[in-house]
């Protein structure tokens with residue numbers, strides 16, 4: 337499918353700007369958008385099957401999703417009006433970022449708002465798994481009584497191995513140390529250890545030492561199936577595996593096998609290779625029915641505090657980008673923090689980062705005698721983003737000319 341037609345006029349009244357929010361994004365997002373004049377919001381509770389998603393996104397100027405909605409190249413190529421995507425979560429692996437960038441669509445997320453929620457859940461799961469609580473709880477529900485100290489351990493003095501020492505992993509580290517755990521971590525980047533934690537040189541080294549292994553890496557080609565049968569077999573006998581990162585990081589069949597044959601004592605899994613689209617759909621997993629597996633429905637970041645904050649944070653980024661073109665903290669766009677543009681019309685030009693585009697843009701202004709009152713430019717590997725403030729009387733002419741600059745992806749005017 338062809339890239340979007342840059343000739344299409346994209347400057348719109350706020351009530352004409354269509355915003356599609358999926359997956360039960362918190363009401364704070366709707367409220368914030370309304371307070372900024374954006375009232376044309378469709379707010380749905382679940383993700384959508386691809387066909388329905390394409391139908392709705394084809395009319396949307398902004399879309400808000402969480403971790404479930406897959407914004408593939410095919411979907412994005414069917415979104416000619418789309419200006420930006422808000423991921424109301426941390427992970428952006430569900431978006432084809434390259435496609436979004438090549439199509440001139442900015443992507444934003446909430447990199448920190450739910451990190452504490454995940455870290456707290458991991459600490460609770462560590463204690464529960466070390467005490468065999470998932471199994472004991474199930475036995476009680478069946479009318480049994482498993483009062484025994486066998487296989488039940490304190491967290492104090494045990495070794496926690498954290499894979500991925502980022503925003504979440506490092507918070508888990510601090511909380512675990514306050515319980516008296518020894519913390520080791522593995523990361524592809526050399527990280528400053530917090531407290532008494534220490535970085536190890538390889539995943540294998542971590543797996544051989546840790547009583548509890550907790551995964552906090554993003555979904556990337558390098559983390560896909562990083563816990564396969566060999567890595568699971570390398571864990572200490574009776575160790576525990578926790579995963580609240582992404583379902584593709586662990587070979588779930590190999591994990592189920594290790595739990596059945598007793599190589600691992602327990603697990604707590606929050607994320608799965610395939611997750612239901614909404615609360616009405618059935619959850620299917622080889623881990624179902626295993627008493628030593630604590631299963632949660634991808635709720636690591638689902639606390640009232642986190643969701644309220646994420647709703648505000650991401651919708652604020654979308655509104656700011658729509659209002660004045662600011663792209664601060666965008667995950668795929670050159671970052672430009674822009675001042676207001678009172679009195680001037682602001683042209684936003686997103687183009688392929690190829691030689692000659694900038695001089696062609698500047699030519700538009702020099703050849704037509706249009707005075708530039710402010711100009712901002714930032715580029716990344718794929719795209720360039722130029723913002724130009726001009727006198728109101730010239731913006732229509734400049735917009736028309738800019739749309740014809742070869743390499744243009746999107747161009748709009750704000751006033």
Ligand SMILES: NC(=O)C1=CN([C@@H]2O[C@H](COP(=O)(O)OP(=O)(O)OC[C@H]3O[C@@H](n4cnc5c(N)ncnc54)[C@H](O)[C@@H]3O)[C@@H](O)[C@H]2O)C=CC1
Pocket residue numbers: 426427428447450451454499500501502503504505522523524525552553554555556558559580581582606607634635636637638
């Ligand atoms: N279960 C849930 O509800 C939630 C899950 N998440 C998941 O947790 C992930 C981590 O979140 P943050 O800590 O905020 O991310 P982050 O980006 O702050 O940290 C990730 C760390 O993993 C490291 N890393 C990347 N590739 C690696 C590899 N191959 N081996 C070892 N280390 C590697 C990075 O260098 C970085 O230090 C997110 O990407 C998301 O997928 C995040 C929030 C909620």
Ligand SMILES: O=C(O)C(=O)COP(=O)(O)O
Pocket residue numbers: 402403404424425426427428450634635636637638
């Ligand atoms: O923040 C993340 O990356 C998460 O995994 C949380 O996803 P969710 O918003 O709960 O679908």
